[in-house]
Amino acid sequence: MVDEVSELAGSVPVKVPIPRRLLLIEDEAERSTAMRQWWVAYASRYPDYKAERKDSQFVYMLKR
Numbered sequence: 001m002v003d004e005v006s007e008l009a010g011s012v013p014v015k016v017p018i019p020r021r022l023l024l025i026e027d028e029a030e031r032s033t034a035m036r037q038w039w040v041a042y043a044s045r046y047p048d049y050k051a052e053r054k055d056s057q058f059v060y061m062l063k064r
Contacts (some may be wrong), residue, residue, distance in 0.1 A: 013052055013060040023057065
């Protein structure tokens, strides 16, 4: 039962908001570079999660 619950919890995506300062950057190349740098820093703090998908305001992560 405990294993089933932990498997279920691992399959629920975590919504990580993209910082507003990154969303306000209008230059696409500059925003892309800033997003990449933010994501590398964020992912290094939480190595047991992986990005599943992204929309205009959130990155959705799943536990590995």
